Amino acid sequence: MTNLAHTDSTHEPSLRSWIDSANDPETDFPIQNLPFGVFRVAGTDQRPRIGVAIGECVLDLHRCATEGLLGSVEPEPCCALSATTLNDFLALGRPAWRATRAAVSDLLSASGSRRSDVQALGESILLKRADAELLLPARIGDYTDFYASIHHATNVGSMFRPQNPLLPNYKHLPVGYHGRASSIVISGTPVRRPYGQTMAEGQPGPVYGPCRLLDYELEMGFFVGPANQRGRPVGMATASDHIFGLAIVNDWSARDIQKWEYQPLGPFCAKNFATTISPWVVTLEALEPYRNAGPRRGDDDPPLLEYLQPVQEMGYDITVEAYLSSKRMRDEGMQPLRLSRGTLADMYWTIAQMLVHHTSTGCNLAPGDLLATGTISGKAQTTRGCLLELTWRGEKPLTLPDGTKRSFLDDGDEVIMRAWCHREGAARIGFGECRGIVLPAE
Amino acid sequence: MTNLAHTDSTHEPSLRSWIDSANDPETDFPIQNLPFGVFRVAGTDQRPRIGVAIGECVLDLHRCATEGLLGSVEPEPCCALSATTLNDFLALGRPAWRATRAAVSDLLSASGSRRSDVQALGESILLKRADAELLLPARIGDYTDFYASIHHATNVGSMFRPQNPLLPNYKHLPVGYHGRASSIVISGTPVRRPYGQTMAEGQPGPVYGPCRLLDYELEMGFFVGPANQRGRPVGMATASDHIFGLAIVNDWSARDIQKWEYQPLGPFCAKNFATTISPWVVTLEALEPYRNAGPRRGDDDPPLLEYLQPVQEMGYDITVEAYLSSKRMRDEGMQPLRLSRGTLADMYWTIAQMLVHHTSTGCNLAPGDLLATGTISGKAQTTRGCLLELTWRGEKPLTLPDGTKRSFLDDGDEVIMRAWCHREGAARIGFGECRGIVLPAE
Numbered sequence: 001m002t003n004l005a006h007t008d009s010t011h012e013p014s015l016r017s018w019i020d021s022a023n024d025p026e027t028d029f030p031i032q033n034l035p036f037g038v039f040r041v042a043g044t045d046q047r048p049r050i051g052v053a054i055g056e057c058v059l060d061l062h063r064c065a066t067e068g069l070l071g072s073v074e075p076e077p078c079c080a081l082s083a084t085t086l087n088d089f090l091a092l093g094r095p096a097w098r099a100t101r102a103a104v105s106d107l108l109s110a111s112g113s114r115r116s117d118v119q120a121l122g123e124s125i126l127l128k129r130a131d132a133e134l135l136l137p138a139r140i141g142d143y144t145d146f147y148a149s150i151h152h153a154t155n156v157g158s159m160f161r162p163q164n165p166l167l168p169n170y171k172h173l174p175v176g177y178h179g180r181a182s183s184i185v186i187s188g189t190p191v192r193r194p195y196g197q198t199m200a201e202g203q204p205g206p207v208y209g210p211c212r213l214l215d216y217e218l219e220m221g222f223f224v225g226p227a228n229q230r231g232r233p234v235g236m237a238t239a240s241d242h243i244f245g246l247a248i249v250n251d252w253s254a255r256d257i258q259k260w261e262y263q264p265l266g267p268f269c270a271k272n273f274a275t276t277i278s279p280w281v282v283t284l285e286a287l288e289p290y291r292n293a294g295p296r297r298g299d300d301d302p303p304l305l306e307y308l309q310p311v312q313e314m315g316y317d318i319t320v321e322a323y324l325s326s327k328r329m330r331d332e333g334m335q336p337l338r339l340s341r342g343t344l345a346d347m348y349w350t351i352a353q354m355l356v357h358h359t360s361t362g363c364n365l366a367p368g369d370l371l372a373t374g375t376i377s378g379k380a381q382t383t384r385g386c387l388l389e390l391t392w393r394g395e396k397p398l399t400l401p402d403g404t405k406r407s408f409l410d411d412g413d414e415v416i417m418r419a420w421c422h423r424e425g426a427a428r429i430g431f432g433e434c435r436g437i438v439l440p441a442e
Numbered sequence: 443m444t445n446l447a448h449t450d451s452t453h454e455p456s457l458r459s460w461i462d463s464a465n466d467p468e469t470d471f472p473i474q475n476l477p478f479g480v481f482r483v484a485g486t487d488q489r490p491r492i493g494v495a496i497g498e499c500v501l502d503l504h505r506c507a508t509e510g511l512l513g514s515v516e517p518e519p520c521c522a523l524s525a526t527t528l529n530d531f532l533a534l535g536r537p538a539w540r541a542t543r544a545a546v547s548d549l550l551s552a553s554g555s556r557r558s559d560v561q562a563l564g565e566s567i568l569l570k571r572a573d574a575e576l577l578l579p580a581r582i583g584d585y586t587d588f589y590a591s592i593h594h595a596t597n598v599g600s601m602f603r604p605q606n607p608l609l610p611n612y613k614h615l616p617v618g619y620h621g622r623a624s625s626i627v628i629s630g631t632p633v634r635r636p637y638g639q640t641m642a643e644g645q646p647g648p649v650y651g652p653c654r655l656l657d658y659e660l661e662m663g664f665f666v667g668p669a670n671q672r673g674r675p676v677g678m679a680t681a682s683d684h685i686f687g688l689a690i691v692n693d694w695s696a697r698d699i700q701k702w703e704y705q706p707l708g709p710f711c712a713k714n715f716a717t718t719i720s721p722w723v724v725t726l727e728a729l730e731p732y733r734n735a736g737p738r739r740g741d742d743d744p745p746l747l748e749y750l751q752p753v754q755e756m757g758y759d760i761t762v763e764a765y766l767s768s769k770r771m772r773d774e775g776m777q778p779l780r781l782s783r784g785t786l787a788d789m790y791w792t793i794a795q796m797l798v799h800h801t802s803t804g805c806n807l808a809p810g811d812l813l814a815t816g817t818i819s820g821k822a823q824t825t826r827g828c829l830l831e832l833t834w835r836g837e838k839p840l841t842l843p844d845g846t847k848r849s850f851l852d853d854g855d856e857v858i859m860r861a862w863c864h865r866e867g868a869a870r871i872g873f874g875e876c877r878g879i880v881l882p883a884e
Binding site for chain 2: 147157168173182183196199205211230262263272303331361
């Protein structure tokens with residue numbers, strides 16, 4: 001196990017960048033963050049490149065590597081940083097990630113030794129973020145979605161199974177299921193309202209037609225680093241070695257399709273038409289100041305089996321928000337409406353427990369795999385991470401600033417998700433945005 | 443839609459190969475079959491190559507392409523056949539698959555025009571199958587498993603939900619779920635008994651320990667050819683254009699783990715430790731003589747929604763068998779015991795309906811994706827495709843030739859699956875074998 005409790009000068013709240021926008025106290029991407037992503041110059045066919053977000057800019061790591069600017073970084077990570085996805089870099093593990101972070105921090109620091117080398121290369125190495133088209137950060141081999149919010153599981157369970165909302169296994173293992181990797185898209189990709197098979201109550205048979213109950217789910221996802229061998233479960237002591245960092249996930253859900261199809265084998269077509277992720281992967285290194293003990297199990301909760309017992313703190317206090325903006329609101333210049341604000345700290349299971357349980361029968365994870373938390377909902381109404389819960393299955397519609405009501409998503413609606421960490425005495429660490437506009441069925 | 447009802451001289455039952463072993467009436471791989479796979483010379487680090495099985499041999503298609511032996515095949519398929527997996531070739535679609543099949547048939551035919559060119563290259567282009575190490579035929583991006591046998595669904599349902607064995611959606615849509623792509627392994631790979639979390643009846647809490655109820659599931663899987671765009675469902679008329687061919691699938695299942703974890707989101711760790719597939723992909727072209735109208739819906743069955751209504755015959759009459767051999771049986775030279783013999787014709791849904799429903803909400807399939815049928819069980823006891831059904835959850839153990847009994851799999855047991863098509867007036871088309879030995883938990 002590499003010790004996660006590792007803070008160095010890259011975390012120092014007083015550290016400033018020579019890039020002004022990175023010193024804005026409101027920025028998601030100060031020099032203490034340095035999230036990784038993949039981009040190309042917008043409007044070109046350029047080969048995708050790995051970059052780091054800094055203030056309003058993107059630092060081109062491929063260029064940094066070829067210009068010899070990552071001095072202390074070994075040749076292997078430098079080579080991995082010249083790939084078109086993060087997969088090779090993810091495979092290298094924490095020592096390489098930390099060395100790269102330190103080198104990038106030095107390049108961007110106001111007091112850094114190589115600041116002038118970057119400045120000399122100008123826009124060819126440091127783009128404006130607005131000039132970058134952001135792409136999926138990794139080739140996602142397998143995608144898994146968990147169900148780690150006990151509040152979400154209880155709310156949804158009480159709608160679908162009033163007598164039996166929380167199933168007996170829930171407090172013993174992080175329930176999860178395999179999702180669809182091919183339909184994961186990057187923030188900004190429009191999502192077309194799907195057709196699908198549904199069975200309306202009181203009807204004699206199902207119909208195939210446009211989804212009527214389209215929903216989002218506000219989640220976080222984490223990218224897997226080094227693989228484990230098939231047949232070799234990962235233990236809690238080394239779980240964090242396999243976790244590179246986190247991004248925002250919108251697990252679009254067709255509720256009417258889901259309700260009809262999901263038994264007995266789980267969600268399938270109701271989820272596999274699109275899953276949107278935010279482009280910047282925020283590393284566990286950047287999140288170190290926000291790490292904590294994680295969820296406290298209640299006195300009435302059953303004891304945890306040993307293989308899931310925490311051996312280091314693996315909770316992260318990340319605030320997550322969902323906003324909605326109708327087409328009319330955008331046309332009339334209204335601000336998006338915040339629908340919820342929750343926190344990853346409200347989850348019943350940590351990301352380490354999810355990863356460990358995933359491998360508990362020997363499943364092999366690979367660099368670039370994405371594991372998502374499931375909808376992040378807390379106890380309070382304002383913390384509920386999907387419309388199904390917020391409108392209680394449509395029974396209590398929301399009113400938008402344009403005067404219209406919403407039980408579920410309308411065509412033209414844009415869902416915007418944000419996530420960030422902030423507290424006194426530490427730099428704000430943000431995740432950027434995860435956006436998607438609903439196109440009409442066709 | 444390319445017309446599937448296409449028979450040409452490559453199907454002619456009287457066609458003979460100049461390779462003697464291909465003319466054995468018992469062979470799985472006569473010249474009418476020509477299944478595709480990926481191999482390397484056993485015991486070497488050779489770059490994987492695409493090959494075709496013929497009798498007891500493997501024809502090296504990379505070598506055929508570079509030697510200019512695939513005369514009438516366009517440059518693009520020739521290039522795709524030099525790759526290390528079938529994915530690029532799968533992406534090309536039926537016209538390229540057919541042209542390649544015709545060219546290979548000509549090379550191997552006793553009366554073929556280029557027979558001497560192949561013979562001149564000897565073992566450098568035509569290996570003994572025993573000298574080839576077989577590899578996964580494709581890079582499987584996503585793996586999906588269906589539940590298409592109504593007999594299996596009813597049997598299993600009646601064990602887990604006695605009051606409610608067959609759920610209301612079953613006859614309206616092919617129920618399926620996303621599986622784990624990373625843990626798919628090739629026939630012959632040993633499978634270690636997994637550890638996992640289980641809850642025994644009458645116990646106060648769950649335990650984490652070796653699986654006690656390890657099972658196999660006898661299935662067929664099919665490989666996807668050309669992709670569909672995300673958001674664009676595939677219709678029944680063009681479904682076959684997206685299907686390259688079939689292989690045998692063993693969906694290893696940890697029943698005790700499955701029972702505890704599967705609600706509400708479906709099987710997860712109980713299935714993701716290993717799935718074994720047979721190495722040779724038998725094309726729809728080779729199976730053409732065995733194509734039929736597919737399952738007949740009963741008079742009491744509800745009408746099918748239009749998007750799932752057959753527009754061409756997409757049933758395949760493939761016999762599937764499962765055999766078991768204990769370590770003692772192997773040590774004492776006993777033959778494996780046949781546990782079941784069923785047929786794909788007994789399924790409630792066709793592979794075309796599975797593919798169409800999978801894309802019904804717009805899910806994008808990609809070349810190399812694997813879709814499996816779920817356990818193939820018929821009505822009769824002898825056709826049941828897993829031990830859970832054969833021993834009725836362990837209540838009626840089987841007796842093996844070595845005198846021992848089996849409710850579920852023991853360490854050292856080898857599961858062997860075979861599949862083949864045969865009838866008067868057509869060549870036998872076989873799938874080879876799908877094998878795996880159970881190693882003890884450790």
